[in-house]
Amino acid sequence: MGGKILLASIDIPGIREFGVYRASGGYAAVEQALRGMTPAQVGNEVTKSGLRGRGGAGFPTGLKWSFLDRKSDKPRYLVCNADESEPGTFKDRYLMHHLPHLLIEGLIISSYALGVKTCYIYIRGEFKYLVGILETAIREANKNGFLGERILGTDFSLNIYVHPGAGAYICGEETALLESLEGKRGNPRIKPPFPAFKGLYGCPTVVNNVETLATVAPIIRMGGEAYAKIGRGKSTGTKLISACGNINNPGVYEIEMGLPVEDFIYAPEYCGGIANDKYLKAVIPGGSSVPILPADLMLNTARGEKRLMTYESLADGEFATGTMLGSGGFIVFDEDACIVRNTWNLAHFYRHESCGQCSPCREGTGWMERVLYRIEHGAGKMSDIDLLVRVAKNIEGNTICPLGDAAAWPVASAIRHFRREFEYHVKHPEVVKNTSHGALNYEVESMIPDSGTGVNYW
Amino acid sequence: MQNDNIIQHPQFIREGKQVAFAPGTLKKVHELILRYPEGQQKSALLPLLHIAQEELGGHLSVDIMDYVASLLGIQPVEVYEVATFYSMFYLDNMGKYVIEVCRTGPCALAGSEQILAHLRDVLEIKPGETTPDGIFSLREVECLGSCGTAPVMQVNTEYYEKLTPGKVDRLLEDLREYANKNKPGGSTWVEKFC
Ligand SMILES: Cc1cc2nc3c(=O)[nH]c(=O)nc-3n(C[C@H](O)[C@H](O)[C@H](O)COP(=O)(O)O)c2cc1C
Ligand code: SF4
Ligand code: FES
Numbered sequence: 001m002g003g004k005i006l007l008a009s010i011d012i013p014g015i016r017e018f019g020v021y022r023a024s025g026g027y028a029a030v031e032q033a034l035r036g037m038t039p040a041q042v043g044n045e046v047t048k049s050g051l052r053g054r055g056g057a058g059f060p061t062g063l064k065w066s067f068l069d070r071k072s073d074k075p076r077y078l079v080c081n082a083d084e085s086e087p088g089t090f091k092d093r094y095l096m097h098h099l100p101h102l103l104i105e106g107l108i109i110s111s112y113a114l115g116v117k118t119c120y121i122y123i124r125g126e127f128k129y130l131v132g133i134l135e136t137a138i139r140e141a142n143k144n145g146f147l148g149e150r151i152l153g154t155d156f157s158l159n160i161y162v163h164p165g166a167g168a169y170i171c172g173e174e175t176a177l178l179e180s181l182e183g184k185r186g187n188p189r190i191k192p193p194f195p196a197f198k199g200l201y202g203c204p205t206v207v208n209n210v211e212t213l214a215t216v217a218p219i220i221r222m223g224g225e226a227y228a229k230i231g232r233g234k235s236t237g238t239k240l241i242s243a244c245g246n247i248n249n250p251g252v253y254e255i256e257m258g259l260p261v262e263d264f265i266y267a268p269e270y271c272g273g274i275a276n277d278k279y280l281k282a283v284i285p286g287g288s289s290v291p292i293l294p295a296d297l298m299l300n301t302a303r304g305e306k307r308l309m310t311y312e313s314l315a316d317g318e319f320a321t322g323t324m325l326g327s328g329g330f331i332v333f334d335e336d337a338c339i340v341r342n343t344w345n346l347a348h349f350y351r352h353e354s355c356g357q358c359s360p361c362r363e364g365t366g367w368m369e370r371v372l373y374r375i376e377h378g379a380g381k382m383s384d385i386d387l388l389v390r391v392a393k394n395i396e397g398n399t400i401c402p403l404g405d406a407a408a409w410p411v412a413s414a415i416r417h418f419r420r421e422f423e424y425h426v427k428h429p430e431v432v433k434n435t436s437h438g439a440l441n442y443e444v445e446s447m448i449p450d451s452g453t454g455v456n457y458w
Numbered sequence: 459m460q461n462d463n464i465i466q467h468p469q470f471i472r473e474g475k476q477v478a479f480a481p482g483t484l485k486k487v488h489e490l491i492l493r494y495p496e497g498q499q500k501s502a503l504l505p506l507l508h509i510a511q512e513e514l515g516g517h518l519s520v521d522i523m524d525y526v527a528s529l530l531g532i533q534p535v536e537v538y539e540v541a542t543f544y545s546m547f548y549l550d551n552m553g554k555y556v557i558e559v560c561r562t563g564p565c566a567l568a569g570s571e572q573i574l575a576h577l578r579d580v581l582e583i584k585p586g587e588t589t590p591d592g593i594f595s596l597r598e599v600e601c602l603g604s605c606g607t608a609p610v611m612q613v614n615t616e617y618y619e620k621l622t623p624g625k626v627d628r629l630l631e632d633l634r635e636y637a638n639k640n641k642p643g644g645s646t647w648v649e650k651f652c
Pocket of ligand 1: 052055056059064081084085171173175207208401402403406
């Protein structure tokens with residue numbers, strides 16, 4: 001379904017090298033933009049394209065760029081967010097690994113549009129091997145006159161540097177990222193001021209995700225309007241989805257926005273169905289921070305419409321029966337997966353990654369982890385379940401950065417949709433103590449999710 | 459009052475050892491510092507700590523952190539507070555090969571718990587510990603951005619994906635042989651920056 005836009009050239013042998021990339025039409029968009037368009041025109045095309053941030057929040061990129069303080073006489077910075085640490089997400093890694101020049105091309109055009117002379121790629125330290133790949137691509141682009149002083153003989157000059165992080169999920173949050181880039185602990189800043197006014201070194205700064213910035217190149221090549229025709233409604237274009245969990249074909253897929261979730265899970269060219277002929281139990285469709293949904297609600301909305309891979313459709317029903325597209329980290333759970341264990345696992349993740357600045361997040365993530373641990377290990381009380389809901393509620397919205405919400409939502413949604421599985425754990429401590437499998441394996445009460453309109457797909 | 463004892467965390471003992479980068483590394487370090495604007499040299503701290511940890515003994519001793527502070531012209535405490543924040547920096551002595559197993563959700567779905575249990579069995583250590591011969595350290599880490607090829611671990615920041623206990627055994631064998639020949643467990647930070 002739909003042509004590939006970002007990954008169109010991924011199968012060309014040697015596409016990682018400058019020469020091959022250039023011969024396949026690469027960097028033509030840079031020439032087009034620098035030679036034939038003003039920075040404002042480039043920004044316009046991005047606005048027209050309807051491109052929305054691919055890092056998780058889905059904020060319109062053109063609009064974000066328009067906020068950049070252009071009156072300030074300080075230098076402006078573009079920072080590419082390549083921290084990719086959201087569990088379930090590995091699309092940026094895939095893109096940088098296979099098509100480093102596509103990202104560089106997007107960075108050059110975006111920097112031109114924003115009047116930026118220095119751009120940093122903040123990449124998570126664990127992606128050390130990608131640092132070499134990106135540095136090589138930057139050197140090649142430099143050698144061929146696409147970076148450095150007076151690019152293509154114009155007045156526009158740009159340097160791109162790769163900056164490694166050192167293992168901290170929170171540094172994906174844009175203000176923590178800026179702190180980290182300044183050589184400090186990754187403690188998120190209080191907003192406002194927003195980075196558009198006071199970002200890196202107190203200067204106007206735009207922070208965008210890898211996929212967002214890479215997409216700018218094809219948008220210029222094809223034109224904003226043409227890009228906006230792809231996809232569905234306000235979810236324009238294509239999106240990289242990294243699929244993992246209990247499916248036949250884990251991997252990164254470029255899908256046209258609007259693809260039905262059911263097709264994505266079962267079509268052979270995507271996930272290829274649930275592994276080992278098991279049933280689908282639940283999905284976390286946008287990275288571990290977004291609400292988990294049981295199979296029935298994942299495939300169809302509560303209103304009975306087919307659920308589609310768009311920002312709007314995935315959010316249909318809001319928190320009661322919906323979820324979010326997030327970063328596109330699509331985690332699939334089969335019938336054997338234990339929701340309680342998974343929720344405990346993720347609670348551990350958020351407790352570990354909390355930067356510790358706000359008490360609700362620092363303490364609350366620890367409480368949730370400990371309570372979930374005792375439920376999962378056969379020492380839980382019935383009242384623990386509501387306690388978890390209360391703690392999650394008290395974190396949500398009461399913190400400096402959205403990590404607090406991101407920690408609360410998985411717990412709240414798991415209990416909302418799988419309360420009976422939690423209750424089962426409390427009632428049968430001996431069973432759960434000796435197995436880490438999903439409640440379906442216990443061959444007792446039906447595990448049809450509470451939200452259930454009946455699970456037809458099992 | 460035993461002030462000294464209260465203040466001195468065991469990890470924070472200044473041994474007063476002379477540490478310094480090799481001349482080639484130092485050249486690269488100065489190039490890296492120039493990537494950041496005038497007056498913002500502190501930005502180079504994370505890359506420098508990566509290089510320092512790798513080239514000066516596998517963990518960040520107080521002496522090494524003081525040395526990095528002097529290179530950047532910042533206070534030592536500015537380095538300590540950063541080194542203690544990020545999970546890739548080690549303050550304790552580590553084994554030659556640091557095995558970091560991803561424990562997060564998607565990897566757990568694919569059997570990371572069994573991989574970790576296997577490593578505990580064969581190495582006879584728990585996460586956070588180092589084998590008595592000083593060859594392996596074992597750690598649990600969070601999502602490595604490799605969930606599609608789970609279960610996953612890194613050894614000295616190199617990826618090993620789609621693990622099985624058998625694959626782990628073969629890798630450990632290879633690494634033991636590497637250790638005999640004193641080979642590094644992977645590529646270096648310095649060669650990544652060009
Ligand atoms: C805890 C936390 C972690 C985040 N991690 C990432 C990340 O790894 N990569 C990313 O692009 N955005 C991440 N974000 C979102 C960024 O703050 C920011 O919104 C994004 O980089 C903006 O780029 P975009 O508009 O292109 O999506 C994270 C946000 C939070 C709150
Ligand atoms: S919400 Fe959590 S991670 Fe975010 S600033 Fe507060 S303590 Fe730090
Ligand atoms: S959960 Fe292990 S790599 Fe993502």
